[in-house]
Amino acid sequence: MVVAQKHIAILGSTGSIGTQTLEVISLHPQQFKVAVLTAQSNAVLLIQQALEFLPFHVVIGDESQYSHVKQALAHLPIEVHAGAKSLEYVVCLDEVDVVLTALVGYAGLLPTVRAIEAKKPIALANKETLVVAGALIMPLAAKMGVPILPVDSEHSAIFQCLMGESHNPIEKVILTASGGPFRSWKREQLAKVTREQALKHPNWTMGAKITIDSASLMNKGLEVIEAAWLFQVKASQIDVVVHPQSIVHSLVQFQDGSIKAQLGLPDMKLPIQFALAYPNRLEVDFPRFNFAAYPNLTFEEPDMATFRNLGLAFEALDKGGNMPCILNAANEIAVAAFLADKIGFLEMSDLISETMERGTFLENPTLEDYVQSDQLSRELATQWVVNNSK
Numbered sequence: 001m002v003v004a005q006k007h008i009a010i011l012g013s014t015g016s017i018g019t020q021t022l023e024v025i026s027l028h029p030q031q032f033k034v035a036v037l038t039a040q041s042n043a044v045l046l047i048q049q050a051l052e053f054l055p056f057h058v059v060i061g062d063e064s065q066y067s068h069v070k071q072a073l074a075h076l077p078i079e080v081h082a083g084a085k086s087l088e089y090v091v092c093l094d095e096v097d098v099v100l101t102a103l104v105g106y107a108g109l110l111p112t113v114r115a116i117e118a119k120k121p122i123a124l125a126n127k128e129t130l131v132v133a134g135a136l137i138m139p140l141a142a143k144m145g146v147p148i149l150p151v152d153s154e155h156s157a158i159f160q161c162l163m164g165e166s167h168n169p170i171e172k173v174i175l176t177a178s179g180g181p182f183r184s185w186k187r188e189q190l191a192k193v194t195r196e197q198a199l200k201h202p203n204w205t206m207g208a209k210i211t212i213d214s215a216s217l218m219n220k221g222l223e224v225i226e227a228a229w230l231f232q233v234k235a236s237q238i239d240v241v242v243h244p245q246s247i248v249h250s251l252v253q254f255q256d257g258s259i260k261a262q263l264g265l266p267d268m269k270l271p272i273q274f275a276l277a278y279p280n281r282l283e284v285d286f287p288r289f290n291f292a293a294y295p296n297l298t299f300e301e302p303d304m305a306t307f308r309n310l311g312l313a314f315e316a317l318d319k320g321g322n323m324p325c326i327l328n329a330a331n332e333i334a335v336a337a338f339l340a341d342k343i344g345f346l347e348m349s350d351l352i353s354e355t356m357e358r359g360t361f362l363e364n365p366t367l368e369d370y371v372q373s374d375q376l377s378r379e380l381a382t383q384w385v386v387n388n389s390k
């Protein structure tokens with residue numbers, strides 16, 4: 001069967017997911033072509049990627065680096081753009097078939113909205129988009145007939161478990177969590193942890209923000225909200241189980257009690273490739289899982305009393321409206337402050353919880369409301385950091 005080559009726009013091509021996406025594309029030149037590459041400030045890598053993959057367009061977020069990128073690519077038929085607004089422009093271009101959102105944080109929201117409005121299928125790594133505005137994104141995607149294909153490993157696992165089951169209601173989705181580098185640690189120990197310790201994820205090599213989120217269990221909290229929107233399940237239908245080996249990527253329980261799981265070595269190239277090639281599975285020689293090498297796959301309850309962020313995310317999901325948007329903005333400020341050594345590890349939860357209490361609640365936010373709510377929550381959270389800095 002001849003399948004048309006898909007033209008991919010990679011938002012955030014210089015990051016962990018972005019660079020792994022380029023590795024996947026390199027393995028399948030017949031199936032995929034890079035149409036757009038974007039970075040925020042890493043102009044050196046963006047230029048290197050553009051020289052190798054020859055996209056139609058590149059975007060550098062930091063406008064002060066525009067002329068440098070432009071000059072470096074002047075001899076090639078590549079259009080160079082700069083600034084956040086350009087992301088909203090390039091995702092809509094005719095040259096683009098699929099948009100892979102591999103940029104980090106709230107910055108993913110507006111480009112994703114514009115891409116959906118332009119009827120571009122989304123391969124979604126940027127979970128913050130659904131956390132902030134799932135109530136807006138999912139109906140918009142349905143209205144435009146646009147698929148949202150999960151890249152996040154747990155959600156890809158659930159998506160794969162649900163294939164062929166569209167007529168069978170979900171009883172529960174069960175998200176696995178590695179537990180991060182501080183699994184089974186107590187509050188006294190967590191009070192003293194350093195940035196370097198928190199950045200050492202036991203199983204995955206990822207960008208700094210998601211690695212801190214994994215350590216604080218906020219990543220799992222964000223994933224609970226992401227799952228609620230992607231699979232249309234209530235908070236009470238989502239369980240989290242700690243599975244330190246990160247081999248079982250997640251599970252679905254159906255109404256007869258049967259549980260399906262998806263397994264594999266912890267390697268994001270698989271869910272990235274699955275989302276890009278969907279509905280096909282492409283032949284590839286990624287290392288295979290060997291049961292004998294993993295005689296013990298273990299499971300335990302998350303410690304939600306110590307790792308408060310997971311509970312805060314469930315609370316935000318239950319409350320609805322703009323509360324997950326407030327949670328997300330506060331968390332982004334908290335992680336940046338922790339990475340800058342301005343606040344301690346445990347204080348991240350204090351900051352998020354107080355910002356959720358102080359933020360203005362909106363039951364049915366519009367897109368403009370989300371934008372404003374994000375901004376106001378950042379201001380509240382930043383003030384908290386100023387008042388509570390080490």
Ligand SMILES: NC(=O)C1=CN([C@@H]2O[C@H](COP(=O)(O)OP(=O)(O)OC[C@H]3O[C@@H](n4cnc5c(N)ncnc54)[C@H](OP(=O)(O)O)[C@@H]3O)[C@@H](O)[C@H]2O)C=CC1
Nearest residue numbers: 012014015016017039040041042103104107125126206207
């Ligand atoms: N890494 C992983 O394994 C997984 C990641 N995810 C999700 O995927 C997303 C990306 O994660 P990851 O690749 O680890 O992150 P990285 O920090 O490694 O990469 C982020 C990318 O986004 C760009 N970027 C940063 N800030 C902005 C901004 N304000 N506007 C536009 N672009 C920006 C960066 O550019 P520059 O390099 O120039 O700074 C970089 O290309 C996150 O939402 C994360 O939660 C989900 C599952 C697994």
Ligand SMILES: CC(=O)[C@@H](O)[C@H](O)COP(=O)(O)O
Nearest residue numbers: 152153177178179180214219
């Ligand atoms: C690879 C991936 O999908 C990450 O989101 C991963 O799940 C992080 O691991 P934690 O389970 O520690 O949050």
Ligand SMILES: [Mn+2]
Nearest residue numbers: 152153154223
């Ligand atoms: Mn994940």
